[in-house]
Amino acid sequence: MSSVRVCTRKDGSVYTQVLFREFDPAKGRRVQASVSFDDHKAALSWQKILDQVGPEKARAMLAAEETVQGEKTVTLNDSWAETYISGLTGVEQATRNRYRRYMANDIGPAMGDLPLPALCAATADQNTVVQEWVNEMEADGVAPKTIANKHGFLSGCLRAAVKRHLLPFNPCEDTKLPKRRRECVFLEPEEFDIVYEAAPAKWRPLTLFLVTTGARYSEATALRVGDIARNVDHEGNEFWTCRIAKAWKYTGTSDYKLGGPKTQRGYRTINIPKETVDALRLAGRNKDQLLFRTRNDKRIIPQQFHNLCWKPTMDQVAGRIGKRPRPHDLRHTCASWMLNNGAEITDVSAHLGHESIKTTVDVYGHLDRRSGHRASTAISRALVRTAVQKG
Known part of the structure; x- marks a missing residue:
């Protein structure tokens, strides 16, 4: 697990270090590492991501976020998902409630605290966070139709974020979903x-x-x-x-x-x-x-x-x-x-x-x-x- 340390520079400015251990290929072992932030809240947010996905993915997500210059950090959990759900038209209240359950039980815990641009970052195996989330659900035995329903909601949510210029592209568009295994049965x-x-x-x-x-x-x-x-x-x-x-x-x-x-x-x-x-x-x-x-x-x-x-x-x-x-x-x-x-x-x-x-x-x-x-x-x-x- 990582830790946080608040430090002071010689000029009196304060910054926050996130301390963690990661594997160094050159040394063949895990070594102490750190990433510094001027914004303490941003440091705590990144620490949460780090503990959730590991150093390699967290660094990639941080790099992706930094490419979106001048953009306010927005996550699914803090505002965007609810903004999207509340703004939907032509849907039943039960549908909104179902979408909120998707966020609370499935999407939020997996990626809700990640900055939106970080959802587009590729991992070492060239998957996005979304693809790995789908893979994990499939491995846990979640039905293909259920996965498709949850992924469909997330795709709509992120498509709207692209239109608002909060994301460079929709990472759901290239996601490979598991095929439905239940065949139709026809009676003679x-x-x-x-x-x-x-x-x-x-x-x-x-x-x-x-x-x-x-x-x-x-x-x-x-x-x-x-x-x-x-x-x-x-x-x-x-x-x-x-x-x-x-x-x-x-x-x-x-x-x-x-x-x-x-x-x-x-x-x-x-x-x-x-x-x-x-x-x-x-x-x-x-x-x-x-x-x-x-x-x-x-x-x-x-x-x-x-x-x-x-x-x-x-x-x-x-x-x-x-x-x-x-x-x-x-x-x-x-x-x-x-x-x-x-x-x-x-x-x-x-x-x-x-x-x-x-x-x-x-x-x-x-x-x-x-x-x-x-x-x-x-x-x-x-x-x-x-x-x-x-x-």
Whole structure:
């Protein structure tokens, strides 16, 4: 551990030395070293960094900070992160609270006291502080999605700092994030039949609705009876639609509130199969009543569906179908059924309410083999003129 010593020069000025030991390659051993500061507060701040990251990284960060001439020292902890969080627009209060928890529990302890320019300094292995923070979370077994969420917040925070000329560049932009290890699980229609028949009867309508609409759980359980509508086309054919314009939102407490869907394109009207409508038994129901509800006319929370329906059903059938999907995999299954039965990927994107077609392609593009078939057919035509075909 380092120590601090206040000293006086011959001219009477006072300065602060931070004393520590570091490895000297020339001598092959650790030796006493020091760094002096005219500002006592700056010395204490650097001492804290030194004890946290070690002499080599601390010196590199100090050098990076000194390249930003005349810039006031700003850290994530003392002001910038809160300034950024407070200034965000178009976000729920629960989101602000989550960001503050990221700062208090994850980012603050790791790099919150470092001057912002120091976050751009490269370490001996050419990593930034941000990359090493990500690596440490991965080594501790933090889920890739959780790492991506925390890194995404930090990246937005530092991007704003760049715009304010507090940073030369955003060190998050080149960070390599761990890949998500959880693969989507797709059920074949016959496999879903097994799941459906094993599910408790009272939960079957919700299970069928999730797989045939691809709605997110938070969207499906926010629907009212009146959101399901009977329609007739110009030829007199009956069809049914569902208007999705609400979803349950986490508030940071045990309470949830109704808000909009996850994305702007999440506001959508989708067609639903008559078989699904029949299972809902809408006749005689109040239009303002929750479509899926408890006996007390309350929303069905995810834990209820998981504990009372999904887990016991999976315990019963996982061995038979050779898979153990999550409830969210019903949404993936819906997409796979659409693609395997002639729907275009743009149709799937609109149906699921993805903000971007890129999301749909990235997740489900491998299921649509029509483009692959066209490619292989074109290659076959070319081979007709080669020695391969001629024998």
